[in-house]
Amino acid sequence: MDTSAAGSGAVAERGEEYLTLDALCEIAKLLTGASDPIACMPAVFGVLGAFMGLRHGALALLQEGAQAETVRNARHVNPYVIAATASGVPAAGAEARAIPAQVARHVFRNGVSLVSCDILEEFGAEALPPGLGDSRQALVAVPIRDQANSPFVLGVLCAYRSLKDNGARYLDTDLRVLNMVAAVLEQSIRFRRLVARDRDRIVQEAREAIRVAAEATAGPPVEAPAEALEGVIGSSPAIQRVIGQIRKVAGTHTPVLLRGESGTGKEVFARALHALSERRDKAFIKVNCAALSQSLLESELFGHEKGSFTGAVQQKKGRFEMAEGGTLFLDEIGEISLEFQAKLLRILQEGEFERVGGTRTLRVDVRLVTATNKDLERAVANGTFRADLYFRICVVPIVLPPLRDRKEDIGLLAQGLLERFNKRNGMKKKLHPSAVAALAQCNFPGNVRELENCIARVAALSPETVIHADDLACHHDHCLSADLWRLQTGTASPVGGLAQGPLELPVLGSRPPAAAPSAPPPPPAVPSAPLDGEAAEREALIEAMERAGWVQAKAARLRGMTPRQIGYALKKYNIRVEKF
Numbered sequence: 001m002d003t004s005a006a007g008s009g010a011v012a013e014r015g016e017e018y019l020t021l022d023a024l025c026e027i028a029k030l031l032t033g034a035s036d037p038i039a040c041m042p043a044v045f046g047v048l049g050a051f052m053g054l055r056h057g058a059l060a061l062l063q064e065g066a067q068a069e070t071v072r073n074a075r076h077v078n079p080y081v082i083a084a085t086a087s088g089v090p091a092a093g094a095e096a097r098a099i100p101a102q103v104a105r106h107v108f109r110n111g112v113s114l115v116s117c118d119i120l121e122e123f124g125a126e127a128l129p130p131g132l133g134d135s136r137q138a139l140v141a142v143p144i145r146d147q148a149n150s151p152f153v154l155g156v157l158c159a160y161r162s163l164k165d166n167g168a169r170y171l172d173t174d175l176r177v178l179n180m181v182a183a184v185l186e187q188s189i190r191f192r193r194l195v196a197r198d199r200d201r202i203v204q205e206a207r208e209a210i211r212v213a214a215e216a217t218a219g220p221p222v223e224a225p226a227e228a229l230e231g232v233i234g235s236s237p238a239i240q241r242v243i244g245q246i247r248k249v250a251g252t253h254t255p256v257l258l259r260g261e262s263g264t265g266k267e268v269f270a271r272a273l274h275a276l277s278e279r280r281d282k283a284f285i286k287v288n289c290a291a292l293s294q295s296l297l298e299s300e301l302f303g304h305e306k307g308s309f310t311g312a313v314q315q316k317k318g319r320f321e322m323a324e325g326g327t328l329f330l331d332e333i334g335e336i337s338l339e340f341q342a343k344l345l346r347i348l349q350e351g352e353f354e355r356v357g358g359t360r361t362l363r364v365d366v367r368l369v370t371a372t373n374k375d376l377e378r379a380v381a382n383g384t385f386r387a388d389l390y391f392r393i394c395v396v397p398i399v400l401p402p403l404r405d406r407k408e409d410i411g412l413l414a415q416g417l418l419e420r421f422n423k424r425n426g427m428k429k430k431l432h433p434s435a436v437a438a439l440a441q442c443n444f445p446g447n448v449r450e451l452e453n454c455i456a457r458v459a460a461l462s463p464e465t466v467i468h469a470d471d472l473a474c475h476h477d478h479c480l481s482a483d484l485w486r487l488q489t490g491t492a493s494p495v496g497g498l499a500q501g502p503l504e505l506p507v508l509g510s511r512p513p514a515a516a517p518s519a520p521p522p523p524p525a526v527p528s529a530p531l532d533g534e535a536a537e538r539e540a541l542i543e544a545m546e547r548a549g550w551v552q553a554k555a556a557r558l559r560g561m562t563p564r565q566i567g568y569a570l571k572k573y574n575i576r577v578e579k580f
């Protein structure tokens with residue numbers, strides 16, 4: 001007896017066993033670690049090839065929703081697609097033949113594996129995928145079921161083995177390995193479909209909630225005009241409806257999510273909500289989540305203990321503690337990182353938190369009001385906003401309409417904002433009806449904030465006590481807002497376009513201040529030379545600052561800059577940051 005030969009055979013077999021195990025380990029790592037198991041199938045086929053010599057692997061999947069049909073008519077196989085191949089090429093053309101149709105149909109229909117010891121002989125040359133030539137091949141195809149022991153077949157996994165060098169002796173192992181891979185795939189695919197379905201449902205429910213809230217805002221007029229709210233100007237049916245919603249929720253402790261474009265008054269309504277609630281005698285605390293880095297936001301909201309980080313020279317209470325018994329308004333909630341979302345979720349779920357660097361668990365009674373102008377449903381769908389946090393904060397969504405959809409408010413707002421300006425600056429400016437009529441034509445892409453800036457600018461610069469239409473920048477083609485609107489919508493603005501030459505903007509630091517209204521400069525003649533790079537950059541900065549209500553962090557985001565960069569740029573161009 002040739003023991004040495006028997007011994008080397010055993011070693012060879014042991015070697016093959018190890019390779020098989022290695023292959024399974026690698027495949028399990030790939031499939032369990034991937035968020036998209038289908039996307040990593042080319043790598044799985046690569047492992048099957050490298051470790052076990054299996055070639056031309058392919059995965060066919062039933063099209064979603066096709067299952068019920070399959071069950072009803074077992075003779076019929078619903079359309080399936082080649083979802084992945086060893087080459088990773090999307091299923092098209094020749095790739096569509098990656099699994100012989102007869103084989104796929106057999107496995108889908110019968111739910112059992114198929115091993116063909118000679119594919120050419122059994123199914124003919126057309127069953128060979130392109131690239132295998134005339135070499136003799138065996139094929140192993142296994143079902144991927146909906147659940148273990150389920151008759152429903154979701155997909156078919158197959159691979160070819162060359163019959164050269166007595167390749168047929170590996171077919172048993174190949175079948176076992178492919179069945180194991182199919183079992184792991186089953187789990188991953190099922191989980192992925194469940195998550196996708198859940199996500200779709202969440203997004204659909206959220207969209208429905210928003211639609212209902214928006215309809216409530218845009219529906220028929222309310223019968224009696226609601227009583228005015230503190231700080232809120234507006235009598236349009238749309239704003240009256242929002243006021244009605246605020247009044248209703250003010251008596252509860254329910255979290256409210258205020259939604260609407262920038263400058264529509266989300267903070268104004270958050271404050272009004274607090275003023276109407278029984279918490280009115282306690283604090284209203286506001287935090288702009290977009291203006292702070294994650295670590296600053298954490299210490300700002302939760303507070304910190306002395307020495308918890310460099311610069312923490314003493315213990316500091318966080319905004320949650322400061323808002324005890326009152327209202328915490330988290331503006332721009334859509335901007336917080338996933339990591340911070342998890343921290344926020346804990347306090348919302350359990351009402352508990354620890355200060356940064358602290359061990360003592362603190363509890364607070366705070367009413368949460370949040371605001372965003374972001375499409376949070378999309379953020380949930382693409383995984384950048386946690387669905388569980390979304391449902392915590394979006395209990396009552398209130399949608400604030402853009403000013404262009406309630407132009408009837410412009411007159412009242414313009415008057416009210418001018419009064420505010422007069423009070424702050426000790427002036428007695430008035431609006432002539434011609435000015436009100438001109439303002440009422442504007443689309444105000446920056447909403448009430450932009451109207452407020454427009455009023456402050458004209459009030460500061462107009463020569464007379466009475467402001468006429470002719471005093472408005474738009475009447476001299478100096479209105480950036482008009483151009484912004486034109487760029488956003490691709491239409492000509494009803495109040496004129498951007499001037500051809502350098503724009504004379506009434507920005508503090510670049511024009512005489514409001515303290516000298518008696519001698520304002522007349523609108524300058526506009527030369528037609530184009531802006532040079534620096535001038536254009538300066539104008540763009542000023543425009544961004546104006547749109548952002550002179551909040552640097554917001555302007556930075558509009559310009560795609562960091563707050564530090566915008567601070568530097570403002571300094572560089574000598575733009576003084578002041579509010580009117």
Ligand SMILES: Nc1ncnc2c1ncn2[C@@H]1O[C@H](COP(=O)(O)OP(=O)(O)OP(=O)(O)O)[C@@H](O)[C@H]1O
Nearest residue numbers: 231232233234261262263264265266267268448449
């Ligand atoms: N209905 C209103 N009545 C009076 N003033 C308003 C009204 N709506 C907005 N404003 C004024 O417009 C400016 C912008 O409002 P606010 O900051 O509340 O908007 P916002 O939607 O929170 O903006 P952002 O999303 O950019 O934070 C503020 O100065 C505010 O006083």
